[in-house]
Amino acid sequence: MRIKYLYLLIILITSCTSLSKSKSPSYCSFPENSPYPGGLINYSLNTERKYLEKNLRVKDLEFSICKEQGSPKSLLIPIPLTFEEDRVSIFFSDQLISSIDIESRDYRESRITISNQDFVSPPNAMLERIKEEYSQSISAKNVFNLKKNTSKEMIIPLEGIMSSEYGVKRFINGKPRNRHSGLDIAAAEGSPIFAPLSGKVILAGNFFYKGNVIFIDHGNGLVSSYSHLSKKLVDVNQIITTGDNIGFVGSTGRVTGPHLHWEVYFLGIPINPVIFIKN
Structure with a gap:
């Protein structure tokens, strides 16, 4: 009788294991x-x-x-x-x-006013710097490092208010500008920003438009960036894990108030960060 029950138990465990897999x-x-x-x-x-x-x-x-x-x-x-x-x-x-x-999306318009005219029409002295920083950004977001079974599931990098969603049609001082290619999360100056996913820091600096900015390579063509920080806590080539504090909310660069501008790129294309947030 015991042998019979043991046999049934083995079958049950095996079945459950197969079902789980x-x-x-x-x-x-x-x-x-x-x-x-x-x-x-x-x-x-x-x-x-x-x-x-x-x-x-x-x-x-x-x-x-x-x-x-x-x-x-x-x-x-x-x-x-x-x-x-x-x-x-x-x-x-x-x-x-x-x-x-392809499903259609009706992205809203956003009209903001920038009082510092240098951020609206930069002086000639800044153009070379802007050009170089743009080139660095393009190179960073197109990085592709092959990794096996690297997770793409992200956590939210900052608790705050979504002040501007992805895809917004932007107007600055009444003139049309590039579409909003990231997600803006407003929070108090100095609020901690966390890495939403493990990776390697591939670019960190102070840019004219982006202010203090960090780019992270998550592998297989997935890259993210974090702009307008008051302070960066990581350096280039540093390996980080999900949840690491990488910096703090600020208002550096071209901004109207303290917030995080978060972008996610896949194969160099900026796409909606929301689709990578699990639950």
Whole structure:
């Protein structure tokens, strides 16, 4: 009788273990599919196709293949905020394998007034500095370091009020400017800012527009930046973990008040940080 019960118990434990494994979330399933300008397409791949990586292409857009245990699982496609097509086509060689509809987004307008005219029309003496800082920013957000099974799930870097969401159509002193490519979180001067995800600091400095700024490489084309800090607590090449205090809220650079300007880039494309926040 005891042997019979032991046999049943082994079957039950084995079944539960198998069930647990089958329900474990896929690393490549996050972030969820968000097919809109400023979002990210997460398309499940048919791994039975041979030479998948060499033959996949997406018209006019950057993409990355997410792998699990060396096997391609999904296609990640960042959609630029300025993308105007109504669908994205995915090809295997010359064969169309999927056409994904792009959802429309109605981003609001934001009109702000900057009293310091140097931040509206910079003097000639500042133009070379601005050009160099822009070049450094472009290089940082396009960094791609391959890492295996690196999490993309982020925590919120700052507790505060969302003062300006991603994608806003900005007007400064009545004139149209570039779209808002990040998320603004307002908080008291000196509030701590935390790393939302582990990574490596690849750029830290004091920029004309961004003020005190930090760029972090999270691996596999995922980079984030933090602007207008009152003080930075990390240096270039420093390895950080999720939740580390990296700096404090400030009002350096071109601002109207103390806040964090948080940007997330994937394959060099600034996309909505919200889609990377788990729960």
